[in-house]
Amino acid sequence: MAVSYNHKEVEKKWRKKWEEHPVNVEDGTKEKYYCLDMFPYPSGNGLHVGHWRGYVISDVWSRYKLMQGYYLIHPMGWDAFGLPAENYAIKMGTHPAKSTAQNIANIKRQINEIAALYDWDREVNTTDPDYYKWTQWIFVKMFQEGLAYEKEMPINWCPSCKTGLANEEVVNGCCDRCGSEVTKKNLRQWMLKITKYADRLLEDLDKLDWPEKVKKMQTEWIGKSYGAEVDFQVEGMDKAITVYTTRPDTLHGATFMVLAPEHKLAAELATDETRTAVEDYIMKSSMRSNVDRMQDKEKTGVFTGSYAINPLNGAKVPIWLSDYVLADYGTGAIMCVPAHDDRDFEFAKKFQIPIIQVIAKDGKEIENMTEAYTEASGTMINSGEWNGMESAVLKKEAPVMIEKMGIGKKTTNYKLRDWVFSRQRYWGEPIPIVHCDKCGAVAVPEEQLPVLLPDVESYQPTGTGESPLADIAEWVNTTCPCCGGPAKRETNTMPQWAGSSWYFLRYVDNKNKEQLVSREKADKYLPVDMYIGGVEHAVLHLLYSRFYTKFLYDIGVVDFDEPFTKLFNQGMITGKNGIKMSKSKGNVVSPDDLVRDYGCDSLRLYELFVGPPELDSEWDDRGIDGVYRFLNRFWNLVTDSIEANVAVTKEMVKLRHKMIYDITTRLEAFSLNTVISGFMEYNNKLIDLAKKTGGIDGETIQVMIRLIAPFAPHMAEELWEKAGNTNSVFDKENGWPEYDEALMADDEVEVAVQINGRTKAVITVAKDIAKEEAIAKGKEALGDKLTGNVIKEIYVPGRIINIVAK
RNA sequence: GCGGAUGUGGCGGAACUGGCAGACGCGCUAGACUUAGGAUCUAGUGUCCCCGACGUGCAGGUUCGAUUCCUGUCAUCCGCACCA
Numbered sequence: 001m002a003v004s005y006n007h008k009e010v011e012k013k014w015r016k017k018w019e020e021h022p023v024n025v026e027d028g029t030k031e032k033y034y035c036l037d038m039f040p041y042p043s044g045n046g047l048h049v050g051h052w053r054g055y056v057i058s059d060v061w062s063r064y065k066l067m068q069g070y071y072l073i074h075p076m077g078w079d080a081f082g083l084p085a086e087n088y089a090i091k092m093g094t095h096p097a098k099s100t101a102q103n104i105a106n107i108k109r110q111i112n113e114i115a116a117l118y119d120w121d122r123e124v125n126t127t128d129p130d131y132y133k134w135t136q137w138i139f140v141k142m143f144q145e146g147l148a149y150e151k152e153m154p155i156n157w158c159p160s161c162k163t164g165l166a167n168e169e170v171v172n173g174c175c176d177r178c179g180s181e182v183t184k185k186n187l188r189q190w191m192l193k194i195t196k197y198a199d200r201l202l203e204d205l206d207k208l209d210w211p212e213k214v215k216k217m218q219t220e221w222i223g224k225s226y227g228a229e230v231d232f233q234v235e236g237m238d239k240a241i242t243v244y245t246t247r248p249d250t251l252h253g254a255t256f257m258v259l260a261p262e263h264k265l266a267a268e269l270a271t272d273e274t275r276t277a278v279e280d281y282i283m284k285s286s287m288r289s290n291v292d293r294m295q296d297k298e299k300t301g302v303f304t305g306s307y308a309i310n311p312l313n314g315a316k317v318p319i320w321l322s323d324y325v326l327a328d329y330g331t332g333a334i335m336c337v338p339a340h341d342d343r344d345f346e347f348a349k350k351f352q353i354p355i356i357q358v359i360a361k362d363g364k365e366i367e368n369m370t371e372a373y374t375e376a377s378g379t380m381i382n383s384g385e386w387n388g389m390e391s392a393v394l395k396k397e398a399p400v401m402i403e404k405m406g407i408g409k410k411t412t413n414y415k416l417r418d419w420v421f422s423r424q425r426y427w428g429e430p431i432p433i434v435h436c437d438k439c440g441a442v443a444v445p446e447e448q449l450p451v452l453l454p455d456v457e458s459y460q461p462t463g464t465g466e467s468p469l470a471d472i473a474e475w476v477n478t479t480c481p482c483c484g485g486p487a488k489r490e491t492n493t494m495p496q497w498a499g500s501s502w503y504f505l506r507y508v509d510n511k512n513k514e515q516l517v518s519r520e521k522a523d524k525y526l527p528v529d530m531y532i533g534g535v536e537h538a539v540l541h542l543l544y545s546r547f548y549t550k551f552l553y554d555i556g557v558v559d560f561d562e563p564f565t566k567l568f569n570q571g572m573i574t575g576k577n578g579i580k581m582s583k584s585k586g587n588v589v590s591p592d593d594l595v596r597d598y599g600c601d602s603l604r605l606y607e608l609f610v611g612p613p614e615l616d617s618e619w620d621d622r623g624i625d626g627v628y629r630f631l632n633r634f635w636n637l638v639t640d641s642i643e644a645n646v647a648v649t650k651e652m653v654k655l656r657h658k659m660i661y662d663i664t665t666r667l668e669a670f671s672l673n674t675v676i677s678g679f680m681e682y683n684n685k686l687i688d689l690a691k692k693t694g695g696i697d698g699e700t701i702q703v704m705i706r707l708i709a710p711f712a713p714h715m716a717e718e719l720w721e722k723a724g725n726t727n728s729v730f731d732k733e734n735g736w737p738e739y740d741e742a743l744m745a746d747d748e749v750e751v752a753v754q755i756n757g758r759t760k761a762v763i764t765v766a767k768d769i770a771k772e773e774a775i776a777k778g779k780e781a782l783g784d785k786l787t788g789n790v791i792k793e794i795y796v797p798g799r800i801i802n803i804v805a806k
Numbered sequence: 807g808c809g810g811a812u813g814u815g816g817c818g819g820a821a822c823u824g825g826c827a828g829a830c831g832c833g834c835u836a837g838a839c840u841u842a843g844g845a846u847c848u849a850g851u852g853u854c855c856c857c858g859a860c861g862u863g864c865a866g867g868u869u870c871g872a873u874u875c876c877u878g879u880c881a882u883c884c885g886c887a888c889c890a
Contacts, residue, residue, distance in 0.1 A: 004846095172887085213810065213885080220809085220886065227890085245890060258890090299888085322888095329889045336890085342807085343888055415889055538885085578883075609831070611819065615812080616883085623818065626831045629846095665822090674820070677830035684830090752826040757871040759826045794870055800825045804870045 005635035007599025011714040015115065023730040024117050026071045030732070032525050033070035035062045036504055036564070038533030038541070039124075041079040041496070042103035044088045047110045048581050049589045049607065049619055050573035056607045057570055057672065058532040059116035063710035064667060066117065067736045073525050074117050075507040077124035078104050081132075082496030083161055083177050086427035090460060096427045097455070100127060113595050114604070115713055122507045126429075126499030131506065133450035134516040135499050136432040138548065140443045141555055143433070147193045148421070150441060155420050157185035162461035163424045164189060166495065167417050168221075168540045176540075187465050190431055190492060192419040194547050198222050200561075201416075201546055210567040211614075214538045221539040223415025228399035229331065230408035232257060232308035234269065235316060241265060241308060244330030244413055247340065248398035249376060249391050251312050252383040253358035254335040255348065258301065258320045261285035262327035269319055271305030278302055278321065285323045299324055299347045310335075311407035313384055322347065330413055338372065345372035358383045359391045419544070421495060426459035426468045428493030436480035436487040445481050451489070467491040500541055501548040504528050504563060522558045531564040534572065542567070568670065571616040573607075578618060589619050601712035602628045608672040608711070630680050631715060637687055637696065638704060638719050644695030652693070655685060656700045657744035660737045663707050679708060698723070703737045705729060753778040754802040760785050763801075771795045779803065 037058045040051065062074045080100045088103075089096035104125070111118070124131055142148040156165040160180035164187055169176045194201075202222045205215045227246035234241060243257065259266050261282045270278035281302040301322035308319050317335075324343055325334055338348035339357040348355055357365050359378040366373060376395045380386045386394060399410035422431060430451045432444040444451055454475045459468050469491040470476060480487035502516070508525040509517040517526075527549075545563050553561040574580055575587030582588065594603050605627040611617035659682045666675045686704070690696050696704070701723055709716035709729045720729035727733070746767060751774065753761040761781040765774055775793050778801035779786060792804040 216810075217885065223889065225889075243890080247890075324888045324890095326889065334890045341890065343890075346888095413889075535884085609818085618818075620818070620832080623832050625844095630831085632846095673818095674830085677820070680830050750826085754826080754871075757825090757869095762826070792870055794825090796825055796871095800871080802825080802870055 005632050005715065007601065007631075007714070010718045011115070011600055014714045014717045017717070018115075021728070023728050024066055024072045024074070024119065027732075030069060030071035032073060033062075033065040033530075034073040034504075034508075034525060034528045035065065035530045036074075036507075036528045036532070037076065038531070038537065039077045039079050039500070039503060040107060041082060041084055042100055042107050043084060044092070044099065044103050045583055045588070046103075046106055047591060048573075049591050049594070049603075050581055052114060052591050052603070053573050053607045053613075054532055054534065054570045055111065055114050055116055056604050057568070057613050058530070059114065060604075060608070060672065060710045061530060061532070061670075062117055063713065063730065064736070066730055067706065067709065067732075067734065069732045069735065072117060072119075073122070073508060074119060075122035075124075076111065076116075076118040076120070077122075077503060077507065078126065079496065079500045079503070080104065080125055080127040081428045081494075081499055083163070083423075083425065083427075084496075086425060086459075087161070087178075089427070096459070097127070110591065113591065113600060115600050122510050124503055124506050124510050126503065129450045129452055130513075131510075132429045132453075132499065134506065135429050135494065135502070136444070136449050136451060137446065137516060138502065138552070139429075139494070139498070140432055140446065140449070142192060142551065143441075143443050145551075145555070147196065147551065149191055149193065150188060151191050152186065152188045154184045154186045155189055156182045157187070157465075158182055159463075161425070162463040164420055164422060164465075166420045166497075168419075168543070169495075185465060187422075187424075189420050190422040190433075190490075192421045192547075194419045194544075195414060195416055197547050197550055198224065198414045198416050200550055201543065204546070204550075204562055208562060208567070209565060211535075211569055214535065214542065214567060214569065217538040218543055221416060221543065223413075225413050226399075227411065227413065228402050228408050229411050230335065230402060231311060232317075232335065233311070234265075234319070235307040235309055237269075237306070239265065239268075241319070241333050242331045242408070243333045243335045244411065245335055247337065247376065247395060248402055248408075249380070249386075249389075249394035250337040250340045250358050251310070251335070251398070251402075252380075252386065253337040253339050253356045254310055254315075254317060255338060255354045255356055256318050256320055256336045256344075257308050258322045258325045258334050258336055258344075258347070259304075260325040260327035260332040261321050261323055263321075263325075263332045266304070266321055269304035269306040274303060274305035278304055281321055288323070299343070299350055301347060301351065303351075311405075318353070320347075320351070328417070329415070339369065340372055340374055342372045342374060345369075356382055419547075421498075422492035423495050424465055424467045425461050425493055426453075426456070428495065429453070429498055430469065431490040431492050431494060433490035434478055434480055434487045435490060436482060436485060438485055439480055439482040439487075441490075442480055442482045442487070448481070453493075467493060469493070497541060497544045501544040502552070504531075504545070505549075505552070505558065516552075516557060519557070519559070526558060527560045527562065528564045529566060531567045532570060535569040568614070570613050571611070573610070573617055573619050575619060578616065581619075589621065594621070594624060598624055598628045599631075599714075601715050602631055605631065605676055605711055609676040611673055613670060613672050627676065630683065631712060633687065634679070634683050634704075634708070635715060635719070637683065637690060638701055639722060641690060641695035641697075641701055642723055646693055646695040646697055648697035648699060649689075649693055652689060652697055652700055653743055654746070655682070655689065656703055657739045657741075658682075660703060660707065660739035661741070661744055664736070664739065667710075676711070679711075706734060706737050749798045751778070751798065752800050753781050754800060755782065755786060756804055757802060767798065775801055775803075 035058055062072050066072050085100050086096050089099045092099055156170050158165055158175040158180055160178045170182050174181055202224055225246050228248040229242050229244050231240040231242050266282055301320045304319045306319045307316045336344035338344040338355045360381045361373050361378045376391045378391050380389045402408040403410050430453055432451045434442050436442055454472055462468055476489050478487055478489050505517045509521040512518055549563040550561045552558050579585055606624040609627055662678050663675055666678055705716050705719045716729050748764050749767050750762055750764050752759045763777055763781045774795050788805040790805050794802040
């Protein structure tokens with residue numbers, strides 16, 4: 001009788017062996033495969049079973065690639081700058097450098113429990129000066145290329161985190177980090193001109209093997225639209241207002257115009273009668289937050305008293321102000337066609353503005369219109385020379401026509417905004433800029449990088465819009481690199497995303513003192529072949545990284561312009577009832593106890609077995625017993641069979657090839673939960689077969705071990721050794737098992753026999769039986785169950801016989 | 807409001823291009839072995855009015871045949887949210 005599997009001993013043994021003899025070595029003959037995890041920020045809470053899942057998925061995939069003969073780049077590091085780390089330190093009354101180091105040590109310990117093949121020689125830490133030197137270097141390059149610029153403007157401000165935020169960091173008007181309502185604050189900011197890359201970021205999505213969901217989110221975030229700018233003269237003023245519209249086909253239907261309250265002409269348009277109301281409205285709007293505005297059930301607005309002239313037909317249209325028009329999109333002014341736009345319709349109804357239909361739906365005007373007709377489908381009416389044209393055609397042609405008429409121009413617009421890049425916090429990379437009265441903003445010369453973050457006692461955010469660094473006179477006061485005169489350092493720091501936008505490049509050359517990454521290594525090991533992580537970074541990290549990569553491509557640092565060829569988003573592991581695991585909810589499951597009780601291999605398998613890797617799964621501790629039992633049965637079957645040493649049978653060969661086929665195709669399809677159930681299924685079949693034959697033959701044993709190796713690496717190594725091998729199961733020469741379709745084919749197949757689509761019997765027939773013969777046998781099996789007249793007989797080879805009878 | 811995903815036993819979930827719904831596992835029931843069992847093994851386990859019928863959120867449709875395709879609808883989750 002076999003001794004049951006002792007996970008503690010075996011896992012300890014192989015951890016040590018792997019440390020002494022790494023299994024992932026570059027020998028100069030292998031092709032590279034770069035499998036990347038989204039690196040964690042070292043939270044004080046440590047890892048829970050949800051974090052584990054992503055790492056297990058990537059490690060299984062990595063080990064599979066390793067066995068296929070690739071040299072793996074499978075690194076790990078720390079995204080350690082940023083708000084969460086700083087807030088945690090403040091809460092604990094410690095310095096972020098200290099708490100971060102502690103948290104990294106703890107999480108590293110936990111990550112090692114996963115037994116993932118991380119190459120710790122490649123480790124990076126975004127807070128390491130040798131690392132952030134290059135984060136700053138990229139900024140300097142961007143500054144030199146005119147992509148980083150200073151601007152004073154109203155930005156999103158989190159009153160709780162006391163810092164400015166990028167648009168991407170504001171979710172439903174609230175801070176992505178802490179959930180506080182975001183307000184506006186006028187601040188001098190460093191901005192990155194990501195908008196210059198909008199088209200490339202949009203178009204290159206096509207070349208990526210990414211989940212459609214993420215591509216779509218980025219597409220919508222970039223938000224490109226096509227239309228025209230049209231100039232409306234203001235009556236009685238020597239001024240024109242330019243509007244942006246995607247529906248120039250409806251220009252004849254414009255019965256009013258609305259300007260954002262922040263529009264520069266807004267106040268000027270007021271007449272003596274309307275001045276009080278207009279100024280009042282502008283002031284009130286300026287005080288309202290985004291959240292406030294979004295909660296509006298009804299549109300608000302005020303008539304300026306002025307009129308504009310529709311350049312196409314000379315119609316006089318009133319100019320209104322309303323906060324449903326956004327100041328920072330398009331031109332901050334719109335022409336309003338209430339008949340064909342929902343918002344304009346609502347506004348016109350409320351303020352009793354005429355509605356003119358210019359598209360005939362189904363050939364005629366809509367009577368008693370109750371909602372706008374927004375589709376560009378139908379014939380133009382009430383549109384002068386455009387009458388009779390198809391709206392859909394006109395929509396495309398109108399911009400050019402308008403341009404020819406000299407009343408506007410064809411144009412495009414984006415929702416994407418430039419990236420607000422400064423943070424008024426301590427724990428981040430100092431922006432490497434010096435302000436000089438004579439020379440203005442000057443980049444710190446490359447040889448003086450990094451600009452070290454000063455080590456200080458007090459680093460709490462000020463809340464004034466000044467960075468805490470501004471208080472450190474000896475750090476702030478410096479000399480201008482340009483003229484040598486007195487100058488002051490930039491005191492804002494970079495957002496957390498700065499360090500994470502390029503870390504995957506540094507892994508392949510993390511000790512390079514001269515360059516961010518050597519071109520040779522970049523060409524050899526990059527880009528990333530497979531990137532695995534949660535979907536939460538769809539428009540943050542993943543967009544920023546693409547932007548950085550494109551920039552570095554443009555300046556010749558790397559020779560590719562997309563960083564991540566393939567992306568996989570794993571689902572979240574939640575607590576009971578789909579509630580997100582969090583300390584405050586008290587539903588966090590730590591992997592530590594489970595590893596101790598069931599072993600790393602069991603937890604690895606269970607993390608995959610809980611459900612499809614791309615979907616969220618509820619965690620239930622009890623299920624781990626199932627995979628634990630399976631591993632024990634697997635162990636017993638293999639060890640018993642090694643002892644029994646039986647000869648191979650034909651049936652066994654067939655089962656072996658079927659097993660290789662099933663496991664491999666499921667693995668290739670990333671259906672990891674069904675890989676595990678497949679192992680269980682085949683194990684049961686093999687146990688049954690072994691009962692008849694006395695055991696499993698040697699070749700099948702070796703295949704079983706190799707197949708399970710990426711999933712349960714410790715057990716696989718131990719069994720591999722027990723089976724008489726002297727090398728590691730992950731050794732290139734073992735390879736991944738291959739199947740032969742000819743050998744897995746059955747001679748006989750089971751076929752269901754149905755009457756009118758309902759199964760009445762099951763028969764076994766030869767695989768290549770003729771239709772007539774199959775049907776005859778089916779009828780025979782049915783016997784007197786078959787009554788009535790046979791109308792039709794269907795035979796689907798190897799699957800089903802259906803007799804249609806009445 | 808718009809867009810997307812999901813919906814299958816007591817539970818997690820399987821089911822390839824339409825072809826035996828419920829694989830695999832948890833849980834549960836019974837038995838075996840045991841001083842013992844939260845160990846292990848064996849058998850069973852969708853529902854019901856159980857020789858039959860009904861069953862994949864709901865209502866229709868296409869088909870010899872639908873978890874799978876089509877139309878409508880409901881629920882949950884996620885993303886976007888006055889972007890003209």
